[in-house]
Amino acid sequence: MDWLIDLRPLDDGMRSFEVTPPNDIVAAFGAYLLACAVRGAAENVEGMELRALQAMFVASARGGPFRLEVEETASGASTSVRRVVIGRDAPCAVMTLAFRTTGEGTPDWQGPSKAPMTATPTSLGRYEPTASGLTLVDLRPVDGAPPGYGRIHPVWARPAEPFGDGATAAAAAIALGSDQFVIALAKTPDEDGPAFATTLDHSIWFHRPSHADEWLLYDAELLTLAGRSCVARGTVHSADGRLVASFVQGMLRRDWPRAAEWR
Numbered sequence: 001m002d003w004l005i006d007l008r009p010l011d012d013g014m015r016s017f018e019v020t021p022p023n024d025i026v027a028a029f030g031a032y033l034l035a036c037a038v039r040g041a042a043e044n045v046e047g048m049e050l051r052a053l054q055a056m057f058v059a060s061a062r063g064g065p066f067r068l069e070v071e072e073t074a075s076g077a078s079t080s081v082r083r084v085v086i087g088r089d090a091p092c093a094v095m096t097l098a099f100r101t102t103g104e105g106t107p108d109w110q111g112p113s114k115a116p117m118t119a120t121p122t123s124l125g126r127y128e129p130t131a132s133g134l135t136l137v138d139l140r141p142v143d144g145a146p147p148g149y150g151r152i153h154p155v156w157a158r159p160a161e162p163f164g165d166g167a168t169a170a171a172a173a174i175a176l177g178s179d180q181f182v183i184a185l186a187k188t189p190d191e192d193g194p195a196f197a198t199t200l201d202h203s204i205w206f207h208r209p210s211h212a213d214e215w216l217l218y219d220a221e222l223l224t225l226a227g228r229s230c231v232a233r234g235t236v237h238s239a240d241g242r243l244v245a246s247f248v249q250g251m252l253r254r255d256w257p258r259a260a261e262w263r
Contacts, residue, residue: 001169001212003161004032004136005039007068014043014070019086021064026136028061030199031179033086033093035172040068041082041097042168048080048099050171053204055095059087066092077101110207110243113235120239121156121215135160137176140215149196152181153234154219163212173212174236178204178247185222186230186253197230197251204247208238215239220249228253 004026010016019036021027034055042050066086073081073096084095124140140156157177163169179202187195210216220234230253236245 001035001039001163001172004159004163005036005172007036007040007043009043010067015072016070017043017068019064019066019068021066024063027064027066029136029179030055030057030093030202031176032136033057033061034095034175034179034202034204036066036068037084037086037093037095037097038172038175039168040070041084041095041099042171044070044072044082045080045099048078048101049167049206050097051100051206052098053095053171053175053202053206055093055202057093057199057201059090059092061086061092064088108208113237113241113243119156121158124156127152127155137180139180142217146184149181150184152184153221154217155180156215156217158213158215165211167209169212170210171206174206174210174216174245175204177216177218178202178234178236178245179249180218182220182232182234182249183251185220185232186225186251187222188225195253197253199249200252201250202247203249204245206245208242208244210238210244216244220247223248225253 006020007017017040026032066088069085071083073083078101080099082097085091086093119142121140127139127141127145137157138160141152142154146152159173163173183197186197217237220232223231223233230251233248238244
């Protein structure tokens, strides 16, 4: 993760960090802030794995460096909760992360998967956007690249460069992948042209172990669009069909500002 997430501890308690984004484009990505929060919160928790993340984006993130503050909300034998605030002069994102011990010997079941598992990621073309910040993730759309800025799901994805081992790296990689092109879903099926929305909140539930550098299949769909408010939900599957994570994203629909700049 070091090539992307540069956290410098500001105190001995590992509760305050300076976050230095690679560039201003990356700094404005909610996916990047999610991944930073995962890493920062995990520095405060031992013997547990991240099970849930809820994020609220309260202001636009412009440039860096940021300050990342980790607050201990609760610490117990089986569950620990951390609150993470990221910002510079004022907060731009507030997140709650729940860590739990793994359950040994409990049943493992999941419902039928709607995710297509036939096309392998290496057989698909890589999506090559012109916005440099999007190269954080290697995206392989199952149905091919969309014209302009459009629906990319279902899509195989993994970090653009090796991310490392361990549960924290795996969770941070899923955070990156789950926030890719979801805002492009903010339109009804009969609307033409691109859609654009701003992410207001993003929640992820981590169900099963994965590796940060393995290909995972992300699928998302618009659940509802009412007025300017949109909600999309999605799933993350491994290549063997395991449901690794699921997510929900709330958005505020906006007029499309710069459609021609994306291609």
